[in-house]
Amino acid sequence: MRGIVSPVSRESGPYLLELQEGTFVRQHRKLHHRAPRLLASLLLVTAVGASLTAAAPATAAGSGTRAALGDVIPAPASVDPGGSPYRITERTRIRVDDSREARGVGGYLADVLRPSTGYRLPVTTHGDGGIRLRLAKGPYGDEGYRLDSGRSGVTITAARPAGLFHGVQTLRQLLPAAVERDSVQPGPWVVAGGTIKDTPRYGWRGAMLDVSRHFFRVEEVKRYIDQLALYKFNKLHLHLSDDQGWRIAVDSWPRLATYGGSTEVGGGPGGYYTKADYKEIVRYAGSRHLEVVPEIDMPGHTNAALASYAELNCDGVAPPLYTGTQVGFSSLCVPKEITYDFVDDVVREIAALTPGRHLHIGGDEAHSTSHEDYVKFMDRVQPVVAKYGKTVVGWHQLTGATPAKGAIAQYWGLDGTGAAEKEQVAAAARNGTGLVLSPADRVYLDMKYDAQTPLGLSWAGYVDVRRSYDWDPGAYLPGAPASAVKGVEAPLWSETLENSRHIEYMAFPRLPGVAELGWSPRAAHGWDGYKQRLAAQGPRWEALGIGYYRAPQVPWPAE
Incomplete structure (x- = not known):
């Protein structure tokens, strides 16, 4: 399940770690669930500082070493x-x-x-x-x-x-x-x-940034955009709403941002983007030839909205704001007509701010919504997206309803996901639904590299650099035609991430491999050659001030 922190995957200890100036600093912060109890820390406090490469000058980065033509990432056609x-x-x-x-x-x-x-x-x-x-x-x-x-x-x-x-x-x-x-x-x-x-293999080469669990400032989002641009990504998927925070101003429902955006995981200050902020992110991404794909997750993952407006709840009672990390407990009230007034207003305002073609409506982990209500909800909401000129994107649970014509389903299951669920997605693909592949045990950048990784989660398993690269999107999902695959996307969920240093440590060195899967022809893929090209990127990241994980599978230049 996406985003859940189970007791098995938590590490003990009451501390969060923050990466500051290339070192780990203990930061004593309680993580609260809805009931007032201490959440076991998501991070380790063991001796792991050596695993972080700080953004410091390295001799290799200052050399005049000449790259051979084609020694780049993604590999050219x-x-x-x-x-x-x-x-x-x-x-x-x-x-x-x-x-x-x-x-x-x-x-x-x-x-x-x-x-x-x-x-x-x-x-x-x-x-x-x-x-x-x-x-x-x-x-x-x-x-x-x-x-x-x-x-x-x-x-x-x-x-x-x-x-x-x-x-x-x-x-x-x-x-x-x-x-x-x-x-x-x-x-x-x-x-x-x-x-x-x-020329690229796929037209969708995306990265998702979760700004809801923890809020990231405009400058931090821009920094990530610049890093994505270097590797020819063309989609920035922003996860703008969740149980822990609503991050975009909506004039017709102002408390979504001012109240629903006032906190984050752990009880921090949260934050939200004004319309001017969002426009600036869209402008900046456009200047780097990335399309911003905004996501408003629904009908689940909606506690921040439900807390902001009591009338969106079936019982008319607003729940408290939520700062924990569990999932699946919230739902918009499907039978109420005001729910669809709310959806129409939100989609209308965000679509007007977004020049790109796509709008993501989430749809995952709606465990508190019955299947019947889920289908009714998606039947009502997808036409709203079309009314405002956008193409529907949803997590792959959308295929459990009836995807709209031209819709795209984003698959986030695992290699070991059950055959029935995979077949449901493949059947939708055979019927015309496009697929963006984001298998959690391959390209979820918030998954730990190994047991010693101080940040991230491990519910989908450990995802080392080779595992994140060594698979073929075109043949990944049994029964799905290769023509249905629109591309790949690397999500980065932020339960344990609070700043750009955290983002970079989890994204690098895995992010460039996802770029290569999306851009380069299948014949160009190969771990032995790729790891050499990847190693050569280390000095470039140091020159750019990117703190990355020196994965032991990669033959990095000597420091």
Whole structure:
């Protein structure tokens, strides 16, 4: 079950750990359930500090080591190395088409390269050579690109701005890791010669951030967006509501945010995004070519809403706010008409703020809703999403009702999930429902790496780096046609995570592997080669200030 902390999976001890300046600091905080009792700590207080790699400079990150063409993550579809390399110098210009989109990608690239190189790198529509960003018709699709590198320069060609942007991420990784630093480095800045032709395997390459169990500030969400962009993710799924907190302002139901958003797991201050905050997240994600997919989980996972408005409860009595971690106890009142007024208002306001195509309605772990009521609820709610111009996304329990035409089901079961449940999802896929795969024992980034991991949960088992990478989305779900698989998504639930350092420790090094599963052709997958490319990312993360877990399966460069 998603999100549950069972007595078996809890570790004992009354402390939470916080990662500060690369060390673990004890923070005495009680975790309360609805009944006033102490929740056993979710974290270990054993000697685990050595497992954290702090974001400190490393000699490898400052070197001029040259990457071979194609030694990037995700692995490109086609690599043809050869010819002379290109060297970025103080004379290099970034040449772009005379369009707002191309200038935007060129400005982004200049912002990446200027601090570490110390070069001016003017963005211009004139001149020859240098780094050329070019929009042109070709076999690139919406997100593909071609990168040509030789003595006179590097040219990235794409049909759409997203393709140019993804090509820029490849160029970044072909440069030494020190290019990511915010102070002038010695270089040299050399790009291997040859040609890359690249298009993604799947159109949905997502990461989910749970801002409900713990609230993350706009700046923290932006930081994660930048990390996702480096690996060509194109969806940011924001889990905006749950039992522990409602995180988005809704003008027609203001107490959802001001009261329902006033706490979090453990009883902290919580928080919520104003409409201006949310618009800024959407804008920033869009500038990195990520679509924000907002989720309002229902009919379960709704205690924050039920506590905010008594009339949403069948008995008319508002429950207290909830700061624990159990699931499945809350439900909107399916028979009440006001429930659908509420849903209509919330969907209408969030859809108006969201330019992307998709809106996620949750639908998982509705244990307090009868099957009959669940089906009635989904039959009423899915047309509301369509009315406001969005496509329904739901957790795979949606397939227990009747998914709307064009709906997408997000599968979060395990390898060992029962055959009947898997067949229910596969049958929906055969009938036209799209699938996004997020198997919990493969790509839930909040699962512990091993028994010593100080953060995260383990109800789905331990998920080491190889396990998170070594599977094929196209053949994962028996009976589901490969054509139904729209892509993959890596959820990060936040019961034990409170800040960016926590996010990064759990996401890295597993996150890039999910990106490769979503982008690279199946033939390019292979653990032995991937772990070498992954190891080479360590100095880049250090240069970016990302504190990551030095997984023992990966041959990291010597510190």
